[in-house]
Amino acid sequence: MKVAISIVNYKTPQLVVDCLDSVLQEMQRLDGIEVFLVDNLSQDDSVETFRQYIEQNHCHNKIHLIEADRNGGFSYGNNLAIKSAMSHKSQPDFIYLLNPDTILHKEGIVNLVHFMEANPKVGIAGGSLVGPDGEEQGAPRRFPSILSELETSARLGAISKALDKHVVPLPLSEKPFECDWVSGASMMIRRQVVESIGCMDEGYFLYFEEVDYCFQAKSAGFQIWYVPDSVITHIEGAATGVNQRKRRGKYWYDSRRRYFVVNYGIFHLLGADLLWAIGRLSFNLRRVLRLGKSFDSAESDPTWFAWDLLVGDLKAVLSGKVFGERKRANG
Known part of the structure; x- marks a missing residue:
């Protein structure tokens, strides 16, 4: 089976080198793996670092360096890799999106490929993501919805219980199971999915693009599965800084807005914002009145989160x- 791995770099050369080291180990376990490494115009020492790495490891035929002419975002970079892989005479059976801030565990790719070989109706599969400390990050999820926005912002046990079928993060399991979407940090895509729905929507600069792609794939009749036997260490946010408690980049809010409007419509976005605001208001009231056991989760919120989300959408x-x-902007 031929697997094309897409890695998109933007100013994280050492993270990519560590990731490539783990990929080279997987190449020894599975023939047919090739890497399409895209540098999104980092304008640092990334390209030179990668050239030296390829030279030192004698893998010119296994790692293909693609230099983008602009930083067009995650979808844009992955699309460059996908198009390059699909243009080969021997097209890949699978395309594997892999974040630069990841380390593959033993047979991380092999187990995903074997699972998809055994389950031809599965169009996309993702593995288990763990942090550097071994803590599970929760890769399988439901699609965000109006009610999930209320549950997320309210942070109240009674509401979460009542909206159990709308909670985005799904409980983890030791066995594979079907879900709505998996993280783009580790996403194995069957070639037929690309042939059916095309490349990723470049209207997303960063975040929600994998949610959108899984939504398109599922709408086209493909299944999405979580495969826990495929394990990847993910230094979440290392390449973007989005998990840090500072003001979140405008692109995150733009991507969230785009996801709701493109897939559900403008009124769905307004409804999601309304219920999110209601949930947030209830949380803040309980926090002020100390009606609850713990409000520590608020400490991890980005600065100006509510303002940037609601005012940004209103504008x-x-x-x-x-x-x-x-309108979709598929590459």
């Missing part, structure tokens, strides 16, 4: 920008 609606989100 997009009033300016008419939101109407431009309804």
Whole structure:
């Protein structure tokens, strides 16, 4: 089986080198693995670092370096890799999206490939993500929805229990199971999915693009599965800084808005924002009145989170920008 691995770099050369070391180990366990490494115009020492790595490891035929002419985001970079892989005479059976801030565990790729070989209806599969300390990060999830936004922002046990079928993170299991979407940090895509729905939507700069892609794949009749036997260490946020408690980049809010508008419509976005605001208000009231056991989760929220989310969407609606989100920008 031929597997094309897509890795997109932006100013994280050492993380990529560590990732490539683990990939080279997997190449010894499974023939047919090739890496399509995209540098999104880092303008640092990334390209030179990768050239030296390829030279030192004698893997010119296994690692293909692609230099992008701009930093077009995660979808844009992956699309460059996907197009390059698909243009070969011997097209890959699978395309594997792998974050630069990941380390493959033994047979991390092998187990995903074997699972998909045995289950031809599965279009996309993702593995188990663990942090550097071994803590599970929760890769399988449901699609975000109006009710999931209320559950997420309210942070109240009674609401979470009542909306159990709408909670985005799914309970982990030792056995594979079907879900709505898996993390783009480790996402194995069957070639037929790309042939059916095309490349990723480049209207997303960063975040929600894998949610959207899984939504398209599932709408086209493909199954999405979580495969716990495939394990990857993920230094979450190391390449973007999004998990740090600082003001979150505008692209995150733009991507969230785009996901709701493109897949559900503008009124769905407004409903999601309304219920998110209600949940957030209830949480803040309980926090002020100390009606509950713990409010420590608020400490991990980005600065100006509510303002940036709600005001950003309001501005997009009033300016008419939101109407431009309804068209896909597949590469």
